[in-house]
Amino acid sequence: MVRRQALPSWRFRIAKDVQARGGAAFAEWFAEDGVALGNGQAPSIGKVAIAKSANWDPKVYQLTWTPTDAQMGPSGDMGYTWGHFEGHSKDANGNPVTVTGRYITVWKKQANGQWKVALDAGANEPVAAGDCCKLPPGER
Secondary structure (H helix, E strand, C coil): CCEECCCCCHHHHHHHHHHHHCHHHHHHCEEEEEEEECCCCCCEECHHHHHHHCCCCCCCCEEEEEEEEEEECCCCCEEEEEEEEEEEEECCCCCEEEEEEEEEEEEEECCCCCEEEEEEEEEEECHHHCCCCCCCCCCC
16 A cells, blocks of 8 residues: 655755755765666666766756655655656857756665655656646545
8 A cells, every 4th residue: 555645844955955056966865776867868877877967057057846746655665756847057048948847756765764866767848738747636
């Protein structure tokens, strides 16, 4: 049985940390053996590889995300969050560029009690897609 779980309050710390420090902060939330699946990119496997690929400067690129839902597995040591993400940057002419999509993050509780990302995956979608994937009320 899978149980619904309120989203943990530390997710706000993650978002603020990534906003302030960019890709370096993003990579720090991964487990040592974590996997990052980027849209149209080869997988990054392991925290070291993820840190090398998540090298964006927050002054150049801002990543934000909005969790839609979270679930915890029955043992209480794994769960996932999913939702919508936006990436904001500028093109070579200084014009704003926005990339949007959906993500899923699988979390695993570590031996020391900390939660780390075991798997993170995202898929781009058009900006106009909005909340295409939200279930109507009562259909959860």
